[in-house]
Amino acid sequence: MQPPEAIAVGCSQGSFHALRTLLGGIDRRLTQTLLICCHTSGDVSALCDLLASHSTLPIREARERQPATGGTVHVAPAGYHLLLENDRHFALSVDEHVRYSRPSIDVMFGSATDVYGASLIGVVLTGANSDGAEGLARIRRRGGVAVVQTPEGAEAPAMPRAALEKAGADYCLPLEQIAPLLNRLCLA
Amino acid sequence: MPAPLPDIELERIEVDLFVSALKRRFGFDFSEYAPASLTRRVRQMMHVHHCDSITALTARMLHEGDFVNEVVQGLSVPVSEMFRDPPVFRTLREQVLPLLASYPRINVWQAGCASGQEVYSLAILLQEAGLYERSHIFATDFNAAALKRAQEGIYPAKDAQLWSRNYIEAGGSQSLSSYYSARYDFIRLHERLRQNITFTNHNLVTDKVFCEAHLVLCRNVLIYFSNELQNRTLALFRDSLVRGGYLCLGLRESLDFAPAAADFTAIDASLRLYRRKLHPASGEPDAAA
Ligand SMILES: C[S@@+](CC[C@H](N)C(=O)[O-])C[C@H]1O[C@@H](n2cnc3c(N)ncnc32)[C@H](O)[C@@H]1O
Numbered sequence: 001m002q003p004p005e006a007i008a009v010g011c012s013q014g015s016f017h018a019l020r021t022l023l024g025g026i027d028r029r030l031t032q033t034l035l036i037c038c039h040t041s042g043d044v045s046a047l048c049d050l051l052a053s054h055s056t057l058p059i060r061e062a063r064e065r066q067p068a069t070g071g072t073v074h075v076a077p078a079g080y081h082l083l084l085e086n087d088r089h090f091a092l093s094v095d096e097h098v099r100y101s102r103p104s105i106d107v108m109f110g111s112a113t114d115v116y117g118a119s120l121i122g123v124v125l126t127g128a129n130s131d132g133a134e135g136l137a138r139i140r141r142r143g144g145v146a147v148v149q150t151p152e153g154a155e156a157p158a159m160p161r162a163a164l165e166k167a168g169a170d171y172c173l174p175l176e177q178i179a180p181l182l183n184r185l186c187l188a
Numbered sequence: 189m190p191a192p193l194p195d196i197e198l199e200r201i202e203v204d205l206f207v208s209a210l211k212r213r214f215g216f217d218f219s220e221y222a223p224a225s226l227t228r229r230v231r232q233m234m235h236v237h238h239c240d241s242i243t244a245l246t247a248r249m250l251h252e253g254d255f256v257n258e259v260v261q262g263l264s265v266p267v268s269e270m271f272r273d274p275p276v277f278r279t280l281r282e283q284v285l286p287l288l289a290s291y292p293r294i295n296v297w298q299a300g301c302a303s304g305q306e307v308y309s310l311a312i313l314l315q316e317a318g319l320y321e322r323s324h325i326f327a328t329d330f331n332a333a334a335l336k337r338a339q340e341g342i343y344p345a346k347d348a349q350l351w352s353r354n355y356i357e358a359g360g361s362q363s364l365s366s367y368y369s370a371r372y373d374f375i376r377l378h379e380r381l382r383q384n385i386t387f388t389n390h391n392l393v394t395d396k397v398f399c400e401a402h403l404v405l406c407r408n409v410l411i412y413f414s415n416e417l418q419n420r421t422l423a424l425f426r427d428s429l430v431r432g433g434y435l436c437l438g439l440r441e442s443l444d445f446a447p448a449a450a451d452f453t454a455i456d457a458s459l460r461l462y463r464r465k466l467h468p469a470s471g472e473p474d475a476a477a
Contacts, residue, residue, distance in 0.1 A: 063440070063442055064411055064440055064441060064442050065415065065442050065444060065445050066442070066444070077440055079440075080440055083224040083225055083228070084224060085222060085223060085224050086223065086224075091222045091224045091225055091411070092411050092440055093225045093228075093265070093411065093412065094265065094267055094408045094411070094438075095225070095228070095229075095265050095267065096265075096267055107228070110228070111224050111228070114196060114224070114227075117194075117196070142196075
């Protein structure tokens with residue numbers, strides 16, 4: 001299998017702990033583009049600062065019209081949906097909330113899969129709603145890989161559970177094993 | 189048999205044809221909107237109207253009399269709030285309005301006003317600064333239905349809670365409720381706030397400058413535009429503004445790919461507050477004058 005071009009991660013309640021673990025375990029040689037959508041009401045650039053000391057890759061808030069560069073973690077800004085244009089530049093929108101969320105994981109997954117097609121890994125982590133399930137199903141339909149955190153061990157199991165029900169998964173793993181899996185898939 | 193085409197490529201053709209039909213038949217030009225968001229809206233509309241394909245949507249638009257109005261409404265995103273991003277409105281209140289006070293008459297252009305939430309926010313700011321009597325706000329959008337709602341100034345009461353918080357955070361000294369009357373599940377903003385507002389249909393893509401403005405507020409509209417269209421619209425705002433006039437854009441908008449940004453200086457870049465340069469930059473139409 002060809003290594004993928006991008007990884008899109010969705011998380012909600014409990015995301016700080018989950019992202020710290022995930023990003024801390026990523027191999028720093030990864031050249032893929034990492035996209036993160038997490039539901040926080042707070043300031044995303046502050047979250048990036050907090051995560052920076054744990055993340056092996058540089059992490060920053062995604063900015064409109066800027067390129068989605070490889071080897072970097074881009075986080076969706078609070079209050080906006082994050083989309084990608086075909087030329088792999090970011091676009092933002094203030095379209096309606098989707099299932100009470102903006103940014104919405106479904107919207108980001110959907111847009112990423114339009115651009116990366118089968119060359120995308122979608123990851124659904126802890127969360128107390130069902131955002132991401134629909135988007136993950138789309139990723140799979142386009143031939144991408146779906147990874148879901150084992151609901152039982154998740155701080156909030158509802159989101160990974162919804163993803164499993166709606167989309168199923170190619171891999172369903174405890175949080176600690178997700179970064180090692182991504183490293184294997186990406187450095188293959 | 190031609191080689192099979194991936195669905196996504198096929199969809200791109202269908203979206204292009206849709207955009208082209210909308211432009212040729214009805215004069216609404218979406219050809220320079222950023223594709224990702226536009227495509228998402230078109231898909232949504234296809235589902236809402238139970239069309240099997242985007243092509244079916246295009247056909248319906250071309251053949252069914254009034255349907256284009258719904259299409260334009262579906263492509264427009266009239267999502268707004270009063271005093272969204274309170275620090276922006278606080279800075280307008282504390283730094284920009286005192287400077288506007290030196291003009292005998294103040295013209296404000298709010299472009300892309302959606303259902304009017306920001307227009308009334310501005311009217312309240314001007315009122316509290318004692319400037320409303322000599323101000324005029326031109327509120328424009330290309331979505332006729334949204335403009336009508338803006339004119340009515342009626343909103344769901346459930347939104348008022350957040351808006352009141354925003355208003356206070358933006359430095360409001362009253363209670364937001366002193367500007368509206370509540371009835372059942374709705375609030376209606378007071379008539380006197382509407383007194384100096386003109387609501388006008390104006391399309392930023394195809395229509396021209398129509399007033400001399402001291403402040404242009406256009407938030408979260410350019411984010412839907414491609415770089416070229418964003419740049420042209422910025423030039424339109426420049427040409428509409430008096431020298432030294434103010435421009436306020438959305439909090440996450442970036443001007444990195446807009447050469448016309450050179451005609452502005454930032455007052456507060458993090459809040460996307462700019463000022464038209466006092467002296468012509470080279471390349472501007474009246475640079476030689
Ligand atoms: C997301 S709303 C922004 C509302 C408000 N400014 C805010 O930030 O809360 C975008 C608005 O821009 C309007 N718009 C989009 N393209 C336009 C155009 N070409 N000309 C005029 N208005 C346009 C839409 O109809 C919509 O009402």
